[in-house]
Amino acid sequence: MSCKINHFSHGGFIEFDKGSFDNWCVFVTRANGDRFAPTDVQYFSRLKNLAKIYGARTIYNDFVVIYNRTGAEVDKNVLAVISALSRHYEDDSLEMEIWLNVLYAGMVAEENKENAVLKKRIKRLGMFQLLIENAEPEDAAVFSKGKKWKELDEIMKASGF
Numbered sequence: 001m002s003c004k005i006n007h008f009s010h011g012g013f014i015e016f017d018k019g020s021f022d023n024w025c026v027f028v029t030r031a032n033g034d035r036f037a038p039t040d041v042q043y044f045s046r047l048k049n050l051a052k053i054y055g056a057r058t059i060y061n062d063f064v065v066i067y068n069r070t071g072a073e074v075d076k077n078v079l080a081v082i083s084a085l086s087r088h089y090e091d092d093s094l095e096m097e098i099w100l101n102v103l104y105a106g107m108v109a110e111e112n113k114e115n116a117v118l119k120k121r122i123k124r125l126g127m128f129q130l131l132i133e134n135a136e137p138e139d140a141a142v143f144s145k146g147k148k149w150k151e152l153d154e155i156m157k158a159s160g161f
Contacts, residue, residue, distance in 0.1 A: 002027070006079050006101050010094060014101045016109065024109035026102055043099045044130050044137035050092055056131040059096075062088075063127050066104050070120050072111040078104060103127070117149040124161055125152065 002017040011031035019025025019037060029035045051059050062085045069078045082104060086097035107120035116122075122144055129135040129143060144152055 005074050005105050008094065008098060008101075012098070014098070014105055016105065022113065024112055026105040026109060028098060028102065038099075038102050040126060040141035041137050043102055044126065044141055046095065047099060047127075048130060048137050050089070050096065051131055053092070054089055056134070060127060060131040062100065063103060063131075064124075066100060067107065067120065067124055070104060070107040070111065072108065074105070074108055118152055118156070121156055121161060122152070125156055125159070128159055128161070 002015045004013055004015045007013045008031075012029050014026065014028050016024055017027050025037055027035055027037050047059060065085065066078060066082060069075065069081065079101070082100045083097060086093045086100060089096040103123060107123050110116055110118075110120045110122055113119075118125075125144065126140045129140040130137060135143070
């Protein structure tokens, strides 16, 4: 059963629903009704392009604001912070609001995944590699696959989180 997280000004919304593995799959529904589960490569690619306009550090810092407020439950106060942060992205404010909501929902999902040791930190690693280390979206999206959690934990600690 789906669980709506947030509605957007254009009429679309974001929700959790049953995916391939669990009930924590993040779906975005556009204003026209098209529904999709965004992939890491998809939103990493868009964020990389938006970083050319607004600065990688700006987007990363805004992400960290959200990251620091993320827990295992959706918090309407965090959604309000996302909305406020998104306004600074001018003509791209709606798109940034959507992608920041996707990242937030993904982190909430990670916090709820059974047997996940690294939890939301895995999203931070991807964003750090993408925006701070300037990794390609495809590389940042698959970096953690096949690696042991302890190895990833050491990389994260060395990066300061």
